Amino acid sequence: MSHLSKKSGSKIAIIGAGSVGASIAYAASIKQLASELVIIDVNAEKAVGEAMDINHGLPFLGQMEIKAGDYSDVADCDVIVITAGIPRKPGETRLDLAKKNVALGKTITESIMKHYNGGVILVVSNPVDVMTYMISKWSGLPKGMVIGSGTVLDSARFRYLLSEKLDVDVRNVHGYMIGEHGDSQFPAWSATNIAGLEIDEYCATAGITFTEEEKTEIIESTKKAGAEIIKRKGATFYGVAIAVNTICESILKGASTVRTVGTVLNGEYGETDVVVNVPSIISKNGVERVLEIDLTDNEKELMKASANAVRSIINEVKDL
Numbered sequence: 001m002s003h004l005s006k007k008s009g010s011k012i013a014i015i016g017a018g019s020v021g022a023s024i025a026y027a028a029s030i031k032q033l034a035s036e037l038v039i040i041d042v043n044a045e046k047a048v049g050e051a052m053d054i055n056h057g058l059p060f061l062g063q064m065e066i067k068a069g070d071y072s073d074v075a076d077c078d079v080i081v082i083t084a085g086i087p088r089k090p091g092e093t094r095l096d097l098a099k100k101n102v103a104l105g106k107t108i109t110e111s112i113m114k115h116y117n118g119g120v121i122l123v124v125s126n127p128v129d130v131m132t133y134m135i136s137k138w139s140g141l142p143k144g145m146v147i148g149s150g151t152v153l154d155s156a157r158f159r160y161l162l163s164e165k166l167d168v169d170v171r172n173v174h175g176y177m178i179g180e181h182g183d184s185q186f187p188a189w190s191a192t193n194i195a196g197l198e199i200d201e202y203c204a205t206a207g208i209t210f211t212e213e214e215k216t217e218i219i220e221s222t223k224k225a226g227a228e229i230i231k232r233k234g235a236t237f238y239g240v241a242i243a244v245n246t247i248c249e250s251i252l253k254g255a256s257t258v259r260t261v262g263t264v265l266n267g268e269y270g271e272t273d274v275v276v277n278v279p280s281i282i283s284k285n286g287v288e289r290v291l292e293i294d295l296t297d298n299e300k301e302l303m304k305a306s307a308n309a310v311r312s313i314i315n316e317v318k319d320l
Contacts (some may be wrong), residue, residue, distance in 0.1 A: 010034040010252045013077045014068070015108060017041035018085030020124060022050045023241035024081060025066065029054045031245055032062045034078070034252065038069040053314055071111040077119040078284075079248050082108060082135070085125035087235070094182070095316055098127050102317045105131050109138040120251050120286040121146045123262075127174070128181045129310045130317060132262045132277040144287035148262030150179045150277030151185055153243040156262045158187055158222045165218060166208060168194055176260050176293075177222060178278050179233075179306030186302045187219055191293045193277070247282060254284040263287045270300070271307045274314065 012034045018041075025039055037046065041047040047068035054066050074080050088097045105125065112121070117131040121139060123132045123146065132148030139146055154177035163170035175192035179185045194202040203210045220297045229236045250257035259282050262275040268290045269278060295303060 002172075009036070011036040011038070011077045012079045012081065012248060013038045014081045014083060015040045015112075016082065016125070017043065017047040017050045018083065019235050019237040020240055021081070021083040022181070023237040024083065024124075024244050025050060026054055027245045028248070029057065029061055029064060029066060029242045031249070032064060032204060033245060033248060034064070034101045034191060036065045038067055038073040038077075040069055040071060040073065054311075066136075072115050074112050074119070075117050079120050079122055079251050080112060080116075081122045081124060081244060081248070082131075083124045084108060084141060085096050085131075088126070094127055095313060098130050098313050098317050099320065101125055101127070101131060102134055102320050104132055106138060109135050113139055122244065122247060122251075123148045124240065126181075127313065129262050129275040129277070130313050133264060133310075133314050134318065136264045136275075143266065144263055144285060145173060146263070147247070147280075147282070147286050148181070148275060148277070149240065149244055150181050150262040151260040152247060152277075153239050154181065154185055154222060154225075155224045156239070156243060157225045158218070161218045161221055162192075162199075165210065165214065166194065166199075166202070166206070168202075174311075176279055178260055179276050179303055180310050181262070181277060182309065183223065184302070184306040184309045185223060185277075186299065186306070187222075188293060188295060188299060189215075222246070250282040251284060251286065256281050256283045256288065258282075258291065261287060263290065265290065265307075268292055269295070269303055271303070274307050276303065276307050276310060276312045 014025055017039050039047040039051050051066050051068045085101045125131050128148045136146040158177045159170055159173045159175055163173045176188045177185050178188050226236050258279050259278045261280050262277045267272045279317045280287045281289045
């Protein structure tokens with residue numbers, strides 16, 4: 001048993017045993033993230049099967065209690081991860097998807113709150129920004145206790161593509177995709193650096209040419225990455241599972257990690273009563289603080305457009 005598990009007796013519930021939920025549970029077992037992990041799904045047999053499958057690998061990993069359960073098991077959780085949702089069908093708009101998943105999200109939230117006695121709710125289900133906003137409202141929890149996985153994976157994809165282009169270890173590439181987890185997201189170039197050097201400065205010292213055209217290509221590749229994976233294998237789940245595990249780890253350890261997650265903003269970046277993803281400090285109580293990085297005038301405009309894109313869908317579904 002890991003030192004963290006013994007010390008804190010940490011507990012995670014994952015709602016939804018589909019590819020994303022199961023991959024999060026599997027990644028958590030490899031990382032020995034908590035002492036107890038409960039998988040909850042409307043298809044109880046699927047949840048049992050996933051728990052059994054992961055348990056059989058534990059002799060090579062360490063001691064964890066991994067089981068299928070029901071909503072009563074969200075009691076005493078440090079983190080409650082919501083992955084359940086209906087996937088987008090070909091030809092469906094994001095609004096169609098939002099309407100279906102918001103209805104499902106309401107049922108899930110009501111079921112959680114019957115047994116809730118603490119812990120951070122981490123929303124992964126899409127459209128994640130809209131779902132995070134609605135679940136924040138329905139749960140009535142304090143600001144920051146409901147967070148969306150947002151653009152954490154998008155930011156990782158952005159860093160990976162930059163590291164490939166600039167031929168530098170990805171751990172030395174710092175950068176954020178911010179705004180909506182969707183088409184209107186954009187990179188905060190003003191906060192992107194390689195080991196403290198601005199991108200253009202780094203390129204100059206390393207003798208690398210990095211044109212505006214190539215920058216645009218990286219932004220487009222970042223935005224389209226999910227669709228490209230779906231085209232090839234039908235769904236994305238490994239990348240998001242690892243991203244979600246890093247968020248859970250920050251919460252369990254109270255690590256004060258900076259991640260581009262979503263919470264309901266209250267004036268930050270000039271936005272109120274909407275969820276967009278911006279660098280935020282994550283610790284034991286979810287988002288402890290939203291960091292307001294200095295955006296250029298152009299980035300401020302992009303942020304406004306992104307917030308409005310999310311807001312327009314919230315307005316369509318908030319009375320459902």
